Each structure stands twice: as structure tokens, then as C-alpha cells.
Amino acid sequence: MSTxxxxxxxxxxxxxxxLRASINLGNPILAGRGADGQARGVSVDLARAFAERLGVDLELVVLDTAGxxxxxxxxGQADIGFxxxxxxxxxxxxxxxxxxxxEGCYLVREASPLRDNAEVDAPGRTVMVGKGSAYDLFLTRELQAATILRAPSSPAVVQSFLDEGAEVAAGVKQQLEADAARLGGLRLLPGRFMVIQQAMGLPEGRGAAAQAALAAFVEDMKASGFVAEALRRHGVAGAAVAPAAGPAA
Known part of the structure; x- marks a missing residue:
């Protein structure tokens, strides 16, 4: 029982x-729209559970990109986010x-000569990512020779990759797999180029006690099986529940 x-x-x-919860529809593992047009997904379930823990009403601030x-x-226009x-x-x-x-992965055309993630960062190579996404931030730091191109959002990456003739698309594995199956003629490079740690967050000015309360909530949701059940309920494959956090330093 929670304190x-x-x-x-x-x-x-x-x-x-x-409680105003920012919901990003740009990551299909976390959220999307149901048949009724309403936001649904793991992050929505967590937002509702946290509002219930606080004993307050919930307002979803639904946006189309992580940025x-x-x-x-x-x-400060939302109180928590994912x-x-x-x-x-x-x-x-x-x-x-x-x-x-x-997992973050690379996608290429079937005819591409690329067979390995290590081959992507080469002079003249172009890599399409969702603007402001975790993949954009990571690859901007990591890629030394390839040129990064930016799609308006993560769900638009593969279409932008095709329209602009980029050589590689980078993004969340499940989105790339779904687009490859839908469009054909595309394949994922084996393995992954990064593992994204998906967390909750709040504006830094809300204080240490609020930070501690949100951190404790996340640990409770992992330990209780809530996160695992939400992943199952929403049909999310390929994402893993993160391990319990160690003691604070």
C-alpha cells in the first residue's frame, strides 16, 4: 500500500x-489514439493512476511530438510528462x-548495401530522424560523418525518408517494423543503436518532495506489475519493463 x-x-x-499530463503521440509504444479518437496507452494509464494517487482530476495535454x-x-503548462x-x-x-x-533501430531499403549498424556513420550517408526525438538528440551527439535529416515527427520518419531519398531511417523499433510491413521493400538492420530509458518527469521547480513522490510512484508501478500489464493490455511488444532503481546516491 502506498504512503x-x-x-x-x-x-x-x-x-x-x-493534474495536467503531457501525452506524446509520437511514440507508439507509449500512446496513440483509440478507435474513439481518444488518447490511450501506457503513458495514459500511468497518468490516470498518478492522478488517482494524488486524489485529483486529470487533464491530458495531447501532443504529436516529443519535442x-x-x-x-x-x-509549466503540464505538471508531468513521459x-x-x-x-x-x-x-x-x-x-x-x-x-x-x-530499442532504437535503423531501417534501410531492401536494395541498400548497408548490413550493419556500424556502417551507417560514413561520409555522404543521410539519416532521417524525428525532429527533437530522443533518437535525434542521441544521433546528433554520436554521428560524426553522416548527415542527419529531420522529419516533422517520429511517425513521419519513414515517409520522409522515402520522399527525400535518405539512405537510413532511425527510430523506435516497433514504428519502423510496422512501416516496413505496411510499405514493403524495406528492412531493419540487425540489432539496435541505442536503448532508450523512458521515464516520467516534472518541471524542475516543483521541489524535491514532488520529485521524490513521482520517483516512488514509478517504482511502485514497476514492482506491482502495473507497467507490465499495461504493455500487455495495449499489445506492445519489444519493450521491456525497466529494472528497479537502486538506492539514491
Missing amino acids: PIPAAVVQAFTPAGR KSVDTVKA FAIDPLRGEGIRFTAPYVLI
Whole structure:
């Protein structure tokens, strides 16, 4: 049973009188729209559970890219969000430990000579990523020779890759697999180029007690099986529940 959250911490999370949760539809592992047009997914389930723990109403702030989601939380226009942990995003957001681990992969055309991830970073090579996504941030730091091209959002990566004649598309494995199956003539390179640590976050100015409460909530959701069950319920394959966080330093 979880420890009751003090009223001062509840207030820190709800300056607008309700919990505003930023939901990013750009990552299909975390959220999407159901047949009724409403946002659904693991992040939505976690947002509802946290609002219930706080004893407050929930407002979903639904956005189409990770970059917009990050900016919304940094600006204090949402009280929590669901993000890939990245150093740049840490400027203004305080993260929990991860709750889900997601693979980032490369996709190429069937006729491409590329067979290995290590072959991607070469002069003249072009790599398409979703603007502001975790893959964009990571590859901007890591790729030394290839040129990065940016699609408007992660779901638009493969179409932009095809339209602009890029050699490689980079993104969440499940999105790339789905697009390859739908479009044909495409294949994923074996393995992965990164593992994304997907966490919850809040604006950094909300205080240490609020940060601790959100961190404890994430650990409870992992330990109780809530995250694993949400992944199953939403048919998410290929993502793993993150291990329990170690003691704070």
C-alpha cells in the first residue's frame, strides 16, 4: 500500500487545480489514439493512476511530438510528462528512473548495401530522424560523418525518408517494423543503436518532495506489475519493463 501524499506535494503537482499530463503521440509504444479518437496507452494509464494517487482530476495535454511535450512541461503548462531520459531534456525537467526500455533501430531499403549498424556513420550517408526525438538528440551527439535529416515527427520518419531519398531511417523499433510491413521493400538492420530509458518527469521547480513522490510512484508501478500489464493490455511488444532503481546516491 502506498504512503499517502502530503497536501503540500499534491499542491506542487496541481497549481492549476488538476493534474495536467503531457501525452506524446509520437511514440507508439507509449500512446496513440483509440478507435474513439481518444488518447490511450501506457503513458495514459500511468497518468490516470498518478492522478488517482494524488486524489485529483486529470487533464491530458495531447501532443504529436516529443519535442512539444518536453517544451510544454518545461514551460509549466503540464505538471508531468513521459520522456526518454536525455541530458538536454534535463535542463528544466527532473526525471524519475525509467519505467520502460525501448530499442532504437535503423531501417534501410531492401536494395541498400548497408548490413550493419556500424556502417551507417560514413561520409555522404543521410539519416532521417524525428525532429527533437530522443533518437535525434542521441544521433546528433554520436554521428560524426553522416548527415542527419529531420522529419516533422517520429511517425513521419519513414515517409520522409522515402520522399527525400535518405539512405537510413532511425527510430523506435516497433514504428519502423510496422512501416516496413505496411510499405514493403524495406528492412531493419540487425540489432539496435541505442536503448532508450523512458521515464516520467516534472518541471524542475516543483521541489524535491514532488520529485521524490513521482520517483516512488514509478517504482511502485514497476514492482506491482502495473507497467507490465499495461504493455500487455495495449499489445506492445519489444519493450521491456525497466529494472528497479537502486538506492539514491
